[in-house]
Each structure stands twice: as C-alpha cells, then as structure tokens.
Amino acid sequence: MNGVAQVRAFVRAGDRGRRTWTDRYITLFGLGLLVVLAAPVVGRAVSGVPASVDPARAGAGLALVALLLAGALVLARGLGPVAVSAADAAWLLLSPLPRRSVLTRTAVVLAALCAAFGAVLGLVLLSALGASDELTLRLFASLVTGVSWTLGGTAAAVLAQAFQPWDGRLVATVAVLVIAGAAAVVMSAGPGQSVLTGIASAPPAAWTAAATASAAVAAGLAARAWAALARIPARAVLEASRRVGFAAGAFVVMDPGSLTLAAEDAHWRSRVLRSRPWPSRLRGAAAVAWLDWRRLARRPGRLALMAAAAALPVLAERAGGGATAVTAVLAAGALAVAAAETAGARRDAGDASLARLLGTGPRALLAARAVLPALLGGSWLALALAGLDVAGDGAGLWPLGLLCAPALAAGALRMARRRPIEHAMPAMDTPLGPVPLGPLVWAMAGADVAVLGCLPALVAVAAGVTGPLLAAQAVWGAAVLAAYCAAPGRA
Numbered sequence: 001m002n003g004v005a006q007v008r009a010f011v012r013a014g015d016r017g018r019r020t021w022t023d024r025y026i027t028l029f030g031l032g033l034l035v036v037l038a039a040p041v042v043g044r045a046v047s048g049v050p051a052s053v054d055p056a057r058a059g060a061g062l063a064l065v066a067l068l069l070a071g072a073l074v075l076a077r078g079l080g081p082v083a084v085s086a087a088d089a090a091w092l093l094l095s096p097l098p099r100r101s102v103l104t105r106t107a108v109v110l111a112a113l114c115a116a117f118g119a120v121l122g123l124v125l126l127s128a129l130g131a132s133d134e135l136t137l138r139l140f141a142s143l144v145t146g147v148s149w150t151l152g153g154t155a156a157a158v159l160a161q162a163f164q165p166w167d168g169r170l171v172a173t174v175a176v177l178v179i180a181g182a183a184a185v186v187m188s189a190g191p192g193q194s195v196l197t198g199i200a201s202a203p204p205a206a207w208t209a210a211a212t213a214s215a216a217v218a219a220g221l222a223a224r225a226w227a228a229l230a231r232i233p234a235r236a237v238l239e240a241s242r243r244v245g246f247a248a249g250a251f252v253v254m255d256p257g258s259l260t261l262a263a264e265d266a267h268w269r270s271r272v273l274r275s276r277p278w279p280s281r282l283r284g285a286a287a288v289a290w291l292d293w294r295r296l297a298r299r300p301g302r303l304a305l306m307a308a309a310a311a312l313p314v315l316a317e318r319a320g321g322g323a324t325a326v327t328a329v330l331a332a333g334a335l336a337v338a339a340a341e342t343a344g345a346r347r348d349a350g351d352a353s354l355a356r357l358l359g360t361g362p363r364a365l366l367a368a369r370a371v372l373p374a375l376l377g378g379s380w381l382a383l384a385l386a387g388l389d390v391a392g393d394g395a396g397l398w399p400l401g402l403l404c405a406p407a408l409a410a411g412a413l414r415m416a417r418r419r420p421i422e423h424a425m426p427a428m429d430t431p432l433g434p435v436p437l438g439p440l441v442w443a444m445a446g447a448d449v450a451v452l453g454c455l456p457a458l459v460a461v462a463a464g465v466t467g468p469l470l471a472a473q474a475v476w477g478a479a480v481l482a483a484y485c486a487a488p489g490r491a
C-alpha cells in the first residue's frame with residue numbers, strides 16, 4: 001500500500017468514514033444552490049457594464065483590481081498557501097509517500113479558489129473598462145485574464161513557499177501592484193486620462209492578445225508550482241497548516257480576536273531577541289508604551305502601507321461609491337489604522353505583569369498607550385481628507401482628522417481590550433431574521449466609543465465646518481479619551 005488514495009481509502013473503510021449517496025447529494029445540491037444564487041448577481045454585473053469610457057471610473061477600477069490582487073497575494077503568502085489538514089500533517093505528510101500526491105487535494109482546492117476569485121476580478125476589470133463593442137468577447141477575455149492573474153499569483157506564492165528566492169520576487173510583485181494602483185488613481189485625476197481612455201477603447205484583438213499572454217504566463221507558473229510540490233519542505237507545509245488551523249478554529253468558534261493573538265505569537269516566535277539596556281530617561285507608563293514605538297520603528301513597511309491606504313477614499317469616490325461609501329471607508333480606515341498598533345494594550349488586558357513590575361497603574365498605562373494610536377489614526381484621517389481635497393472631492397475637512405485623533409485612540413483601545421464573543425447572548429428579531437447579539441456587540445465594541453467621540457465632527461460634516469464645531473470636537477474628543485482612560489474597568 002504505497003499510494004495516497006489507497007491509504008485514504010483504507011482509513012475510510014469503516015462505516016463512519018465511508019461517503020454515502022446522501023453526502024454526494026448534499027454536495028451537489030449545495031453547488032447547485034450556489035450557482036442559482038450567483039447567476040442573478042453575475043447577470044446584473046454584466047448588464048451594468050457601461051458602453052462609454054469614463055477615465056475616472058477606469059482608473060478607479062484598475063486600481064481596485066491591482067489592490068485586490070495584491071491583497072490576495074499577501075493573504076496567500078501569509079497563510080501558506082499550501083496547507084493540509086491536521087490528520088494529514090500528523091502522519092501522511094511525514095510518511096514516505098510521494099509528497100506531491102499528498103498535496104494534490106490542496107492544489108485542487110487552490111485551483112478552485114483561483115477560478116472563483118479570478119472570475120470576480122475579471123468582472124471588476126470589465127466593469128471598469130467598459131464594453132463599447134463585442135461584449136461577449138470582452139467578457140470572455142476579462143474572465144480569462146482574471147483567472148490567469150489569480151492562478152499565476154497563487155503559483156508564485158507556492159514557489160515562494162518552496163524556495164526562498166521566490167519570496168523576494170513575490171514581495172516585489174506586491175509592491176509593484178500597489179504602486180500601479182496608486183498610479184492609476186493619479187492618472188484618473190487628469191494627467192493620464194488619455195492613456196486610460198486608450199486602454200479602455202482597445203480593439204478586441206488587443207483584449208484577446210492580453211488574455212492569451214496572461215494565460216500562457218499563468219500556465220508556465222502553474223507548471224513550475226506543480227513540479228515544486230514534490231520538493232516543498234515539510235516544515236513550510238507544517239507551519240502553513242498550523243496557521244490555517246488557527247484560522248479555521250477561529251471561524252468555527254466565531255472568535256476573530258484569536259487570529260490577532262496567533263499572528264502576534266507567530267511574529268515573535270520567528271524573532272531572536274537580544275538583550276539591550278532599558279532607556280534611562282523612561283519611567284513608569286512611558287517605559288511600557290515605548291515598546292510599541294520600537295516595534296513600529298522596526299516595521300517601516302507597515303507605515304508605508306498605512307500611508308498608501310490613505311488613497312482608498314479617493315478610490316471609492318472615483319469608483320462611484322457616493323458619499324456613504326466614502327464616509328464608510330474613512331471611518332473604517334481611520335479606526336483600523338489606529339488599532340494597528342495596540343498589541344501592547346491587548347497584552348496588558350490578558351497579562352498585566354510587566355506593568356505591575358514597573359509599578360504602573362492601569363489609568364496611566366492606558367493614557368500612555370493611547371498616544372501612538374491617536375497619532376496614527378488622526379494623521380491617516382487628515383491625510384485621507386487632504387487627498388479628497390486635492391482630488392477636488394473634499395470640502396476642506398482635513399483639520400477634523402487631527403481633532404478626531406483622541407476619539408479614534410479611545411475606540412482603538414476598546415477594540416484591543418474587548419472580550420471574546422459571548423455566544424450565550426440571545427438573538428434579536430429583525431425584519432431580515434434573527435440576529436445574534438454576541439457577534440454584533442463584539443463588532444460594535446470600539447466603534448461605539450469612536451463615533452461618540454466624533455459627534456461634533458459628524459455634525460460639522462453635515463452642517464459645514466465652523467470654528468465653534470472645531471473647538472467642540474477638540475474638547476469633546478479629549479474628554480472622551482480621558483473618561484475612557486479614567487475608568488479602564490476589567491478587560
């Protein structure tokens with residue numbers, strides 16, 4: 001018995017592991033239901049493809065495609081992408097069986113995910129560039145191009161997992177995609193509208209050539225990745241399987257907060273800590289909070305990503321999202337950036353031994369921890385609002401970004417210190433059906449304090465910016481942060 005299929009068949013030989021016709025029926029029924037639900041959405045997306053070329057829409061769409069592809073590559077690099085189940089990792093992966101045969105099922109799953117995500121990417125590309133003629137040909141070329149890009153990117157991630165030189169190439173590809181997305185946004189503002197118009201109005205032969213070239217490159221990368229499966233290190237697959245297991249466990253128990261702790265553990269597990277003298281000028285709470293600043297200084301890539309994300313509101317406006325979408329992107333982005341460097345507060349909530357050793361109280365520690373989130377969140381919001389002003393879509397609201405910094409810091413600290421989801425909470429009846437209160441309360445923790453602290457700013461956005469409203473936002477935001485730090489409670 002030397003084949004993976006034979007081994008798995010032997011494991012399933014019992015009554016418990018044998019697949020029945022009911023299992024196959026449920027699988028086919030689920031796939032059919034998925035097709036029925038997705039068909040109307042795809043039909044509306046295809047029917048909504050514009051016939052005329054809009055340079056602003058084309059630039060925003062191309063930037064969105066580049067950012068989606070870059071995010072998918074980062075996710076694939078972070079998760080593995082080649083991983084196996086716990087049982088296969090325990091004994092099949094380390095057995096003398098051919099490694100490619102053990103990983104074939106994972107390769108099939110990755111190919112299916114590439115096809116699904118690539119189809120969505122192709123529809124976004126078609127919607128951005130429009131279809132003045134030959135809608136069927138452009139639809140087919142867009143789908144082929146989207147699937148080819150996702151397949152090629154996933155194959156590159158597999159090669160990066162197997163060989164270290166490919167990891168640097170994958171990181172460079174992500175950087176190029178981010179730069180291309182930013183360039184598309186800049187071009188849509190005026191300097192390169194003729195270039196975007198030329199891309200959108202390209203003849204059908206150009207679309208066919210682009211799709212063919214993309215498919216050829218993706219096929220070559222996929223062939224190399226398939227060959228690399230036989231030589232991929234077992235350690236890399238085991239580490240990826242552990243990360244995927246953490247993510248699957250968090251999804252099953254509906255506790256997204258555990259993913260953050262797992263990411264922090266993985267980050268520090270791969271570092272070699274060196275002994276250095278403590279800064280002599282830092283004492284108490286400032287000494288504890290200084291660790292967050294040091295950690296941010298050691299990761300300049302995260303700062304660059306935050307700065308690049310300030311263009312997302314402009315991208316949302318150029319894509320035709322409207323005021324509601326732009327406001328949602330501004331709020332979510334500012335709160336996410338403010339909460340990006342609250343790992344210390346999250347650790348303090350679970351284990352405050354370091355603060356106690358240094359004789360630091362919870363109120364002073366929270367106040368010290370709030371400085372960095374306030375600086376990051378306020379600066380990002382001001383930069384994003386200034387970008388809207390430069391693009392001609394703002395109303396001179398950038399000072400509100402700096403004035404909302406204390407409220408954003410309070411919301412970020414509350415997000416970092418919230419408890420796991422309480423699934424014992426009852427469900428709330430709504431017109432759309434019952435909604436469990438546990439995940440809802442968990443998701444709103446942090447956003448509620450931030451919205452409360454930004455009430456004068458919201459009034460200023462609706463009624464117009466005036467001096468009294470700016471002063472009210474400055475005082476009210478600082479008061480909300482002070483009140484939160486004065487009553488830290490029990491995390």
